[in-house]
Amino acid sequence: MPTQTLYPRSTLKKILKAHTGRPLSKNVDILVFLNYALFMERLIREAGIKGKEGGERTISARGVRKVREGELRRFKG
Template sequence: MAPSTTLYPRATLKKIVKAHSNRPLTKNVDILVFLNYTLFLQELMKEASIKSKQSGERGISARSVRRVREHCLRKFKG
């Protein structure tokens, strides 16, 4: 698979955020949203890994992700 020049559709993301916020947006708001999303996923996987090891599982399962989902969502609510 060849590397893409863009990681996500910037214009589409800006339109979605603008439609939900009804506020003026800065030029790079899409980059900040994307970075916040990647940090959220990183934290979710880290917490799920810890929870699965505590439960004695070999790897990360959907159940371990579900257990930590609410906690991680609250941290990134803003």
């Protein structure tokens, strides 16, 4: 079964090029996705830790809000 892409690669590349105004590598869309996946993993992990410190059993929106700014700073290029 062929794999299905969730987005047209060329569209994402056009958006990135318009945003940065710089030439892009051939696989820039894959790198952006991997960075996003790492960000989400780290955000969820840190939100879970913060929630447990606060006595919560699950990850909540409050826990995500508490760690969001720090993780955004960490992943900013």
